[in-house]
Amino acid sequence: MSNENRPKSSHWADINAEKIIREKGKKEHYTCASGITPSGTVHIGNFREIISVDLVVRALRDKGENVRFIYSWDDYDVFRKVPKNMPKQELLETFLRKPITLVPDVLGTEESYARANEKNLEELLPVVGVKPEYIYQASKYRNSEYAEGIKKALENRDVIRRQLNESRTTDLPDDWYPVSVFCAKCDRDTTKVTGWDGHYGVEYECESCGNKETVDLKTTAAVKLPWRIDWPMRWAYEDVDFEPAGKDHHSEGGSFDTARKTSLEVYGQEAPVTFQYDFxxxxxxxxxxxxxxxxxxxxxxxxxxxxxxxxxxxxxxxxxxxxxxxxxxxxxxxxxxxxxxxxxxxxxxxxxxxxxxxxxxxxxxxxxxxxxxxxxxxxxxxxxxxxxxxxxxxxxxxxxxxxxxxxxxxxxxxxxxxxxxxxxxxxxxxxxxxFKFSLREDTDDKIEVGEVEGKALKLLSDKIEAYMDSCDEKEFSTHLYDVARELEIETSDFFPVVYKALISKEKGPRLISFLYIIGKEKLVSLLGKY
Ligand SMILES: [Zn+2]
Incomplete structure (x- = not known):
């Protein structure tokens, strides 16, 4: 459709696209982000986030902008709880506190439970025209691609602690570090960071297996950032311009609030343009x-x-x-x-x-x-x-x-x-x-009717045969009412009998139109036998 004479759009996606351009300035391309932990089926409420981003992405593209639409699977999150509807509960329990990317797919044959949830959605989104670029957090972390971002968080440990404490009821302890570690021996996050060398070396101890070691951020797969720090680190890493979030993240002191502060003070970047989507x-x-x-x-x-x-x-x-x-x-x-x-x-x-x-x-x-x-x-x-x-x-x-x-x-x-x-x-x-019905078959037995009703059905069949082809619906309705009049029965008694003979129910779609949809041949075979 040509844009000639088209009034300016007031659609919310266009308004947000304009806001992104205004607040982020003119850019080579804009990055719009969405994401979720694949710890269960991605439900329709989660889909609202994805489609909201897609609509804004389209609005930006319609303005001639280049857009990168990224979707992050947070599959390096910890497996906290065995979903009740899953089989093999006991087996799954042995994976608690490990990253979800290691949890087996107990329902199918995917390489992991996380991958199964990811695949279900990835295969379906193109059906509704949504085609993001997928980013797998487990792979990013395990390949140490976020080493610099993690180091930066460690360097700003005091700043981040202050920021997080502002929205906490109890302060984080003095020996707190802004990282979490999956033990390299037992894969659990039951670890305590015991030191940082000021560069890339992080020292930890595991409460589960007693493992104690120093790992190098540039090569280790073990270290990740907790969610509230991971989010702003990635905004910086991917240069995110737009990301909406649900009510839970957008409450006061919620993760968007603290991430906004961390983004600015630690990663040197304004938070993305955002909005809150509802349930x-x-x-x-x-x-x-x-x-x-x-x-x-x-x-x-x-x-x-x-x-x-x-x-x-x-x-x-x-x-x-x-x-x-x-x-x-x-x-x-x-x-x-x-x-x-x-x-x-x-x-x-x-x-x-x-x-x-x-x-x-x-x-x-x-x-x-x-x-x-x-x-x-x-x-x-x-x-x-x-x-x-x-x-x-x-x-x-x-x-x-x-x-x-x-x-x-x-x-x-x-x-x-x-x-x-x-x-x-x-x-x-x-x-x-x-609302439901199914048409009776020609081979079905007759329904039980009184003598007059039987005559009425036969007469209706005769009139259908004689007039249906030459009459429209309105003209034919006279003949329909004639049947009732000629046999002296009320239409309120007659119509239910017609419906019963056709669909075995006393009610159905508006009768005249219904007869025309069924058609002469079928009607005569169903009604003519009375
Ligand atoms: Zn361990």
Missing amino acids: ISIKGRGGKISSSTGEVVSLIDVLEVYTPEVTRYMFAGTRPNTEFSISFDLDVLKIYEDYDKCERTYFEKPESPKALKKWEKQARIYELSQVDGIPEVMPYQIQIRLLSTLLQIFSGDVDRVIEYLGDVKPQQVDKLKAKAQCAWNWVKNFAPED
């Missing part, structure tokens, strides 16, 4: 557990019901500091309708400046929701409710739905199929019972 809650799963983890809801569970575009849309369309729910109940229909409306708006660009301003807001959300660029033609517009009805009539066969619709352009097929797959998953797994 995500989950609604309407009705006790259904997550398909992938059994516990937390992650991106893969959301993608079961929402297309990648609609998934992005939920985040792009909500300010990061606003809490919202991802729904699996009837609200799914509403989210899709909102997205479809946003899509139609995008493709119907108005002329007048006033209308254009309103359009811009939706248009920008639409652009940021796309995975691989703007589609050449507007995707096929079909209400998710109707799509769900069609899928149920055709037992989930998307090709038959497309054939039935008749006007789907070749360029629209892939996206429609993706949407249909999500709609079908939703119908099967999450839709309320009264």
Whole structure:
């Protein structure tokens, strides 16, 4: 879409992109960062951070800037707690206090538990158009790449202690060092640093195995920085310009607060531009557990019901500091309708400046929701409710739905199929019972009906055969009501019988449209036998 006559965007991602450029100055490239400890499944709340960064990265790139989007796996963090949902609890317990990169993958065949969690997300993110550069902290630390950063922390031991003490209730002891050590013999962090030679030599003792030695920061894999110091060290190392964080880090005296001070006083650099993102809650799963983890809801569970575009849309369309729910109940229909409306708006660009301003807001959300660029033609517009009805009539066969619709352009097929797959998953797994139905088979026995009802069904079948082809829905409704009138039954008694003969339930989608969707042939075979 050309930028001619386009009003200035007020989207939060664009506002943040401008802020980064303003505060960090004009740069060759900007570095935007995100990261997490892979100590469990990366849940959808964690995904909010990643997608928030991705949206800002896109906003910067749309301004013509070069951007490096890094994602740090903090896989040199210590394994503190065995997750309850994991098998082989006893085996895992033997790895407590060791780096998570050494913990075995008890659920699969990856080289470690951390790697399994990393891989799950890395394979999924491109589906929603997110493609960061991954940085593995375990490998960085074990290759001593952070030796200078660690030395700097040791040189500024007193400064850092003062900074941390400002947000602590009890002061750090005088013999505290701003490093932690994984014992080179037993791999546990049950160590105490006992000295530093003023250069690269760090001396420690291990409480678990009694090991005592001096290691060289330039060659050792043992030494790392605690989180509150590791974070600002990496901001400096990667020259990070932007990194958002959750509420837990952004509270007063939280890790962002102390990291900001350490970044400035120790590493000589202003903290990155940031914002706080809020929690995500989950609604309407009705006790259904997550398909992938059994516990937390992650991106893969959301993608079961929402297309990648609609998934992005939920985040792009909500300010990061606003809490919202991802729904699996009837609200799914509403989210899709909102997205479809946003899509139609995008493709119907108005002329007048006033209308254009309103359009811009939706248009920008639409652009940021796309995975691989703007589609050449507007995707096929079909209400998710109707799509769900069609899928149920055709037992989930998307090709038959497309054939039935008749006007789907070749360029629209892939996206429609993706949407249909999500709609079908939703119908099967999450839709309320009264939303679900399946059409009776021609070979099924007749339902039990009274004499008059049976006559009514037969008469309806006759009228369908006679008039359906030549009437539209509105015209045919006269014939439908005629059946009830001719046999002197109330429509409130008649309609439930029709539904029962079609779908074995007393209620269903609006009857006239429903009959037209099912079609003459099938109706005659189901109703004509009474
Ligand atoms: Zn040890």
